[in-house]
Amino acid sequence: MKIQAARVIVTCPGRNFVTLKIETDQGVYGIGDATLNGRELAVVSYLEDHVIPCLIGMDPRRIEDIWQYLYRGAYWRRGPVTMRAISAVDTALWDIKGKMAGMPVYDLLGGRSRDGIMVYGHANGGDIEETVDAVGSYIDMGYKAIRAQTGVPGIKDAYGVGRGKLFYEPADAALPSVTGWDTRKALNHVPKLFEKLRATYGFDHHLLHDGHHRYTPQEAANLGKMLEPYQLFWLEDCTPAENQEAFKLVRQHTVTPLAVGEIFNTIWDCKDLIQNQLIDFIRCTVVGAGGITHLRRIADLAALYQVRTGSHGATDLSPVTMGAALHFDTWVPNFGIQEYMRHTPETDEVFPHDYRFEAGEMFVGDTPGHGVDIDETLAAKYPYKPAYLPVARLEDGTMWNW
Numbered sequence: 356m357k358i359q360a361a362r363v364i365v366t367c368p369g370r371n372f373v374t375l376k377i378e379t380d381q382g383v384y385g386i387g388d389a390t391l392n393g394r395e396l397a398v399v400s401y402l403e404d405h406v407i408p409c410l411i412g413m414d415p416r417r418i419e420d421i422w423q424y425l426y427r428g429a430y431w432r433r434g435p436v437t438m439r440a441i442s443a444v445d446t447a448l449w450d451i452k453g454k455m456a457g458m459p460v461y462d463l464l465g466g467r468s469r470d471g472i473m474v475y476g477h478a479n480g481g482d483i484e485e486t487v488d489a490v491g492s493y494i495d496m497g498y499k500a501i502r503a504q505t506g507v508p509g510i511k512d513a514y515g516v517g518r519g520k521l522f523y524e525p526a527d528a529a530l531p532s533v534t535g536w537d538t539r540k541a542l543n544h545v546p547k548l549f550e551k552l553r554a555t556y557g558f559d560h561h562l563l564h565d566g567h568h569r570y571t572p573q574e575a576a577n578l579g580k581m582l583e584p585y586q587l588f589w590l591e592d593c594t595p596a597e598n599q600e601a602f603k604l605v606r607q608h609t610v611t612p613l614a615v616g617e618i619f620n621t622i623w624d625c626k627d628l629i630q631n632q633l634i635d636f637i638r639c640t641v642v643g644a645g646g647i648t649h650l651r652r653i654a655d656l657a658a659l660y661q662v663r664t665g666s667h668g669a670t671d672l673s674p675v676t677m678g679a680a681l682h683f684d685t686w687v688p689n690f691g692i693q694e695y696m697r698h699t700p701e702t703d704e705v706f707p708h709d710y711r712f713e714a715g716e717m718f719v720g721d722t723p724g725h726g727v728d729i730d731e732t733l734a735a736k737y738p739y740k741p742a743y744l745p746v747a748r749l750e751d752g753t754m755w756n757w
């Protein structure tokens with residue numbers, strides 16, 4: 356069996372997605388997601404100019420060997436562009452293997468560990484009242500877990516506060532827009548949101564919050580401590596994690612559960628965090644961390660230390676990633692939660708899929724492979740549109756972490 360052709364499909368049904376389609380000489384094909392928000396075309400070139408020429412003629416059944424070939428073979432290891440490209444190949448190959456075997460991917464991985472996959476949605480508002488209402492509407496939709504973000508007085512375009520209620524997408528301009536940040540103002544405000552949420556809805560639902568890399572370790576520890584009475588499911592990306600040791604300081608001072616990993620590419624980004632039990636949830640996902648093959652390695656390491664999974668699932672990850680992630684979640688023994696930001700109806704139409712949401716959980720179907728396809732004719736109607744994520748600056752103009 357041989358890989359006969361492979362091509363990259365770029366489409367923008369409201370936002371940009373990069374998809375790799377691998378075709379075999381036996382008529383079976385597979386697809387993988389390679390979307391890197393705000394840097395999409397770098398991955399397109401990596402795939403078209405450097406990966407696809409090597410893939411032609413290879414045996415698509417050799418998923419592990421092809422993964423090692425692309426990782427070790429490039430010499431230049433890791434990084435978001437390389438690992439997104441490897442992930443797209445890997446996901447497409449698992450899709451092909453499932454189709455060849457007549458099995459859904461979760462069965463190839465070892466079978467079902469659970470029936471439904473608990474997901475969390477994004478509730479946000481310009482102020483506390485609006486966010487409280489938004490959380491209420493997620494509860495009405497059946498969600499058991501909700502991430503809550505609010506605008507902060509005095510901060511321009513605080514992180515996580517979108518224009519729409521269901522389809523938040525921060526990459527919106529042909530050049531990066533400038534948002535603001537002020538830790539003092541956020542620390543004064545965020546605990547009040549959770550106080551109000553618990554007072555309004557009680558403690559039956561899981562509440563989450565994303566710090567989006569904004570706080571120093573000391574500030575993050577302070578926030579975690581202030582949020583303890585509200586019993587969060589997790590505080591995410593409370594401080595940048597390039598220096599994994601930074602989490603020691605946060606951990607020493609708070610029992611608020613910590614989650615990190617949406618920008619990690621490999622096991623090397625999180626091995627110290629996991630082995631030192633500095634986090635509770637690892638948020639790497641299929642598209643970000645080298646596909647199913649590598650994510651399984653991360654999850655297995657995490658399991659040794661009682662760290663559970665909580666895969667990134669924002670809208671910039673295409674339905675292909677969502678499908679593959681849900682198969683992974685259906686199997687992985689140390690599952691925690693899955694992020695689920697809804698795609699727009701236009702996106703769902705371009706990527707027909709068999710997963711569904713019901714009563715706060717997602718369910719995968721039994722279609723062989725990962726159960727997500729691409730309608731290429733429809734995809735061609737939505738050409739690529741340059742879009743950047745915003746940047747953040749402090750009040751005095753200093754660049755900060757968006």
Ligand SMILES: O=C(O)C(=O)C[C@H](O)[C@H](O)CO
Nearest residue numbers: 392565617668669671694744
């Ligand atoms: O979903 C989350 O937790 C995010 O932090 C979303 C990110 O801002 C988004 O994926 C960036 O492209």
Ligand SMILES: [Mg+2]
Nearest residue numbers: 565591592617
């Ligand atoms: Mg996040």
